[in-house]
Amino acid sequence: MAESLPPPYHLYDNATYEFCLVLPPKVNSAGIWENATNPSMIFSYSLPFLELQVVMIFLVNHLVYTILRPIGITLFASQMFELAIQATFRQPNEPQQVKMERLIGTLIEALTSFSVIACLLAELKILNTELGRLALSSAAVGDLSTLFLVRIITLSRPFISSPLLVLVRGVITCCFLALLFFVFRPLMYWVIKRTPNGGPVAEVYITATMMAAVGCAVVTHWTDRSPLIGAFLFGLAVPDGPPLGSALIDKFECFTNGLFLSVYVTSSTMRIRLQKWLSDPSHIKFSTIFSTATFFATLIPCCIGSFLNLMPFRDALAFGLIMSSKGIVQLSHICTFRDNKIISQKAFTTMIFCILANATIIPLLVRFLYDPNSRKYASYEQRNLMHLKPDVELKVLVCVHTLDNVPAMIYLLDLTCPTKESPNVVYVLHLIELKGRNSPVFIAHHNQETSTAASSFFENIIPFYEYEGNNSDLVTVNGFTTITPPKFMHDDICTMALDKQTSFIILPFHRKWSIDGSLEEENNVVRNLNCNILDQAPCSIGILIDRGRIQKSMKPSSSLSFSTGMLFLGGKDDREALTLAKRMARDPRVKLTVIYLIAYQDCDNVVYWDTELDTEMLKDVKQNSGKNGCEIMYVEEVSNCGAQTIKLIRSIANNYDLMIVGRCYRVDSILLTGLSEWSEFPELGVVGDLFASTDLDSRVYVLVVQQQQRININRH
Template sequence: MHGHEAPAGSEGLHGNDTIKVCVTFPPKINSAGIWENITSPSVILNYTLPLLELQMLLAFFITHLIHFFLNRLGLGIPILASQIIAGLMLGPMMLGNVDAFKLISFPPDLDLQVIDTTAVFGFAFFLFLMGVKMDVKRAFNTGKTAKMIGILSFLVPFIFGLIVNYGLMGEKNLSNEVKVERVAITLSASLTSVSVIACLLSELKILNSELGHLALSSAIVGDLSSIIIFLGISLPKRWTASLPVALMNIGAMILFIIVLVFVIRPFMFWIIRRTPQGKPVEDKYICMVILLAFGCALYAHFFDRSPIFGAFLFGLAVPDGPPLGSALVDKFECFVSGSMLLLFVTTASIRVDPMRLFADPAEVEFSAILGVVTFLAKFIGTFIPSFCSKMPLKDSLALALIMTSKGIVELSVSSNLKDTKIIQDATYCVLILGILLNSTLVPILVKFLYDPISRKYAGYQKRNIMHLKPDSELRILACVHKPENVVALIGFLNTTCPTEESPNVVYVLHLMELTGRDTPVFITHQKEMIAGSSYENFIMAFNQYEQNNCGLVTMNAFTAISPPDMMHEDICTMALDKQTSLILLPFHRKWSIDGSIETENNAIRKLNCSVLETCPCSIGILIDRDNACTRMLTKSPSRSSCYSVCMIFIGGKDDREALTLAKRMSKDTRLSLTVIHFVSGEEGESNYMLDWEEMLDDQVLKDVKDSQTGEYGEIMYMEEIVRDGPQAAEIVKSIVDGYDLVIVGRRYGVQSIQTQGLSEWGELPEFGVIGDLLASIDLQSTTSVLVVQQQHYVDVDVDKN
């Protein structure tokens, strides 16, 4: 045996205590099997590897047995709860009190040293993968609502926790250890972990929903807030203990971050460039990345930081998505989440001894009260700003519950606090049982409040052209099915008039039907690797569009290969992820030169209808007749008003969105815009909703009426008195041939005098009455059409758009 006495003052897993650790030398790892001692086969458990395998088998078997029975309840209880319960069963609460079981499975001389080390390795690997999947830019690109929710979700419970700590339950003559313990509990209870929330959203299948994106963005902001507060509390103590050492550690971590950003991250992009388009990353590069992750963990540990922190930071430096980030997640996530993470949760909860709750009733009472207060404070601190931001009541409640969720990170924090002897055993029991209760109830309540099927892409934030700030970039998602779509889309994009103050960011999504394989594929195209790929033609065309606009346009290309019934999920998910204001969809018909239908694809029509119903932003469906949209490509910049656009305005939010887009287009000197306002000429019945709509219509028309030449370039405004639908149809047919492009609002299901009587004859009802008329085969015209629908909002009783 080899003994080692830790020097006094060293801080390890046992704080400042002097401990003696005895290990067998040389270490006994592999056994010769059960035949080593036939009379006593259990001798193999004196070796660390067979013992570890037995402990892993027990944890795995009991966890999945519990989860099997809990699933029968149909409540959707997450696997984390089953893992904690399994740890409680293996611990002193149940099987840990059986001497024979404890002697065989968890012998006192070996304790949990090996399985603990394996579990921490698994947790570090888990956080590394979470860092790989995390988009840090989301924290800086979030709206005011997400930032406010993120900050308040940490500050409100932290402040109320301190009030409980020092105000309501403050006791005199408390020892420094108790004071430190209570502050640590307050910090732990106030945490908002993005890793935990991401796992919860994934398990609830709402990770790509609008609610999921808002929760993730808020969690990232909350995580950053907690890190800042923690550093503000811990740094002065480190400076007081040893200023030179503290400065050296801080400098080392700053250097570490600089190397991550300016050396390691560019190296990752080099790996991506070395990977052929559509091919997996080579295994040698995967191994290099994993070795670098372990190296970063060791570096952080050497400079007085948790190795887990180093692995997580390195994960953030790895570019998310395909090909590298996706390859790492695909290769290791199942193993880490299914096996290694299970060990970490089990070993953390196996040390819970409920009998300790009776040893210190005062601390148990304080921990329980603090847990309830911080939970309610975090819930209210999230609910109020979300509800005040006009989110529906149920969604606000669901978001508040999501932000209060506890999981693997809080379990790790509690375990670390116990290891360093900052908290006592009784407090540790309360924290773990609280995490168990929270992780069981929160998913059930969120499922009750939020329907992921009907509300997945429900909009809370304004992602449309009308509410776009004048100096903001216009983000457009252009969808491509076939080569003929490319020229039409680029022709239309040329009319959107990007400027230095408001440039265009175009995301091109090539949609392909999944054939010959089971798994959908999503490809991110790199501009340096286009040549020779099967997607070369359409990407090169958009690249040329980007170059022709001299820095006013940024283009990113993607390909989604999926079943036709799932394509709308790809479109809506990308629109939500990229925060686009407009989705451009091609029409399902291809026209021949004589104006007849050449081909018709009902699958594309079904896809367009699905996107219209579920999209998280505004939509434009482009009907290109006789390549009319491509005429803009050939217009000379020196000539003005040679591409004519007409916007037919009746009223409503879709028409207001269409007019806003048309006004943006009119800033191009090569384009002339005519706005034709269909007015009924009759006084309608007084109604609050109608009066409000008319006021909004007048507001968006005001600058067109007052200044027909000015900020928006050349605009002609006309009013046509229309008394019924047939008269509107006649006017549309008479004017349509005079323009290259006609823009209309969808106005689906909106009744008005100007369109009365036309809906009964509709061929394409999803386009609205005027859109259907312009898309009809009976209209012998070569004019292209854009049908615009403004973003839908959730549970808005009065549309104030």
Template sequence: MLFIFLLGVKIDPTIIYRSGKRTFAIGILSFFVPYTLGGIVALILSHFASLDKDVLKVLPIVVEVQCITAFPVISCFLAELQILNSEIGRLASSSSLVCDVCYCIVSTVKFAAHLSSTQSIGVTIGSLFSTAVLFSFIFFVVHPAAIYAIHHTPEGKPVQEIYICGTLITLMLCGFLGEVIGIDAIVISFMVGLAIPDGPPLGAALVDKLECFVSVVLLPLLFAVVGLRTDVFAIQKMKNLWIVQLIICIAIFGKIIGALLPLLFCRMPFRDALSLGIIMNCKGTVELAILINLRLKNVLNDELFAIMILTLVLVTGIVSPVVKALYDPSRRFLAYKRRTILHHQSEEELRILACIHKQDNVLAIFNLLSASNPTEKNRIELVVLQLVKLVGRASSVLVAHIPREKPSDRIFNAFNKFEDAYRGKVSLHCYKGISPYATMHNDVCYLALEKRITFIIIPFHKQWIIGGMAESSFAFKQLNKNVLEKAPCSVGVLIDRGNQKKFWCGYMNESTYLVAVLFFGGADDREVLAYAKRMLDQPNVNITLFQFTSSEDIVGGTDRSKRLDTEILSEFRLSAFRNDRVCYKEEVVMNGRDVLTVIEEMESFYDLVMVGRRHEDSQLMAELTKWKHGELGSVGEILASLNIGAKTSILVVQQQTRFWGSRDPEESTHLRRVTL
């Protein structure tokens, strides 16, 4: 009961209402196509094949079990494959819930028909009335009580223990009443779980209290009971084995066809559609619980139970490697054009995606956006994505933010004020992504692709505060690494050292923002210089360009790359000609120590230092790499580790690396839009 109850708590039934026609089509067809095909084959076999009475009685049950696509099982499977918040993952989660609703409807109809055929009219009406009363109690008493507990829990505070105890007592009471009126306690516990809103505070608190006990104690007991009840040597008749296997194979084939048809109609790639069809056949703990329940009630004999369990294990074992081979969510994050600041057309909006973890990330992003010179002619389309860890729920969420007067909305409220300050220059779109840390990058890359983002700003995994450094987050570090590897556009990792300067608030009061650009050479440094070039027209931004030169090559690379470096430097210096707010410094260095000396001499003078992430191999870079190497690149890691000033923020930029038809990040640099 507790296991099924927790599954219900983690489910958000409202996703059915948010699902589109495609999801409904997949869910309905994934249930009724195998149900129909399996039922027809079972009917034919029962009439034309000589079957044992036990097998004949069980064939409809085999069809029903194979038609189940349990939402909790699918969610766990997707989370293990790290595709929970991919396009296929979201489709599979929503479709499985629709499929479960279809199963519940069919089971209810069959239960009512069985009751009316075996009991008197009075008993039937009484049983149905009792069921309706119990369900009404769950949805019109238990659910409002859960909402009451949530509303009376202060923001950020834990749920009171009395609410937890009251929920568990209600669960036991409803389960007992369900058994009294003839409904399995497992069904009632699931319905009670659905009545509890998923996620914080109440749903997350229940999961936190019970998950360990259920996972460590109850689930192993379930597996042990299933194992002890499974007698492989009870399989004596190969005919029974092949009959059951035929029904299962027909149901699997029907479920794949049911998922494929609407997806192919919507022109989804065949491999992705096939992957979804295979995922819908995944089985797990819910099916195990159903089978052991049927065995304990003697609906299944030892032979048929063993066949069903072994088939379930075999199918689930095959599904995982097949899906891994067929589906890679990062494949769709390939853009069809260069989405970089360098290739951005000046008359177009600059689309920026700002990723936020918490309130502390906001101020540094505001200052950077203000320095990016949003004007009525060169507008910025800002997409804000708040990234939240998935807790107390089974499915990931990526939704547009709906404004509410809640303390948790202060991040989005701050961005609304920023939009008001730059009215007509900045347009704002807010989103919230709730997903596991391991797959959070899928939300970032998906939104960047859908919104045709040019530049992603993502916070560094270390957060500095005044007087020291806060703890590092390994989860955020992996997130940044995945975004840098798979983003369909340019990416900037923003390192905030706790600078409390509110440049964005003082841009009308001639507040000055000092920016330093370190240029060594290469595609990423050219992207940095293109960004700095956009800042030239911001009257309150002063830019200092440090160009590092040497008698030997500063960085490696082709002659074409070096020619492009020279061209963009010439363009920048020409744009900055007679601009008193721009300073050019050529730093001649002989080794890595000279580079460190230049960086250390910056002290606390600058508000922002910008540098490229990757640099081609050279003797100088090899020397720097020996000292520091990580996801920010050699120079970026050195800047992040050295004490160049408590107020200095750092932006480490990587130019777009993935676009359709090319693996060379420097390819098509000269392509410009031509108006015919």
């Protein structure tokens, strides 16, 4: 910081001036009280001024996004809207406009980016839909084309003046790519092998990886290319997913997306010169016509190609709009072209406004044309256990998050009594949270899988194939893995249940108990997933509560006996649960007790249709008890209020290995008076919530059943 400043002087004056500087220069001030008479003195230091700029960008960005988000504007478009507030209007001298601008504009409008489309689909919440997967596959091809063409264009101008320099840069680029994928990538796989299974990556490896990314950016900058390209190519070399990719995401995603991305978008759009651009109406007119023509040149072929391949018109139009979307990648290309003086200031301003209009309008149109919430996973068929014929195979979809879920799931499947006349077809779906990559992954496993890339996700599937081998001709297992964001996992589950025509989905409860029966952890992500599936599933559902009774080392055995209880209060969910219990009772190892809980006095004298159905089903249980090798005991218990119901549940909880209950009942039932207000987990129903409570001193294994929800769909 200069201690004294001389009078104004000319740069090329022959006079001599003396300066007194503090070296190294002081970037931070001594505080707001350093100069009380001149408070703005604090902004003469670089660090406070930088902090003020960052805070202003951050606050304005989130303020604009908060205002525009309710009408469907994306975060990227909101960040670009800041230019209307923060852009400066200086008019420096412009370089001569180059003839390649039209080609650049056509390239930017015509080509797509995988990252941009993945972010758009995620923000529109259609990443896992059929349309979203098609768009991602198409964008991957477009992304490769974009990288190739952009590289050719950026090298074309230097090639005219110095072909040898371009050749040298090309050789350096090839060597750089070879270094990335034949040296750095194997080193990162070595780091992954040294990381314990499920353990964190060592901090030294995280630091080394980030330093390598910065080094790659510096290398590309030395070759007169944008540093973003070097960092981007290094990102392609990093193995996706856990442990390394997900560790990098956890540490840096919030900081980079929340701060650096906002600063980059805002600072890039602030480079426009709006007054200069508005002063040339002829240029505006030509740019508008040209941009519109190139936009439709991309939109129309995508729509026609999709429509000719039997895609509905609205979906084809939405697909074309998605493939025509622009975002941060196109913005970075434009800034690179401007930095290299390939395009003029007017062309730069025009392209910025085109990206802004594109990022604003396209999400709104796609939301209007393609609404996944209106396309419920409904089925016109009865896909539940009650309507399953005795001699038809039982198709079950089992969802697994971790290896801890596997033993309890296999035990439940083993109790469903598969026979040659009615075998079990089990679809196992291993659910993994998407981290360290943009696009979701769906993997179909095969038995004896050992050397494929998917084998790393095979650990949780292997026990189910072993279960299949122990029950040959009775059980068929098909294993799958889906890697997707948690908020979209229910789409994969419901889609698979619909495609495979399953009758029952088994979900693990979000609470985990230790072997001694104490509560170990809760996972709210799993809980939200279960709630979404309960609302949208196309078949019946069971939520499995394992209180630590089943251990990993235990295996199903034909010599074991299982005591199963079914608490029946009435309603369609209880009838579905009783149907499953009756199927289990066909197994000679299973001893079933059906406990019918009766209210001492009804709150009214109305006879409900559900009551008639309950009576008929219980009559069938009493009449067929002991027949066909089924050992079923029927018991009736009386309760006058919710307190007596709780007392009954506590008295029977330790009498059984497995307890089966329905989820929903009549809300005005005397049996449950006052209990719904204290329910902690509404997704389990009142009775299921009591069995999942930490106040219950029991290790019983509980299955909460919900019958298929029928959804009325209007056909047009």
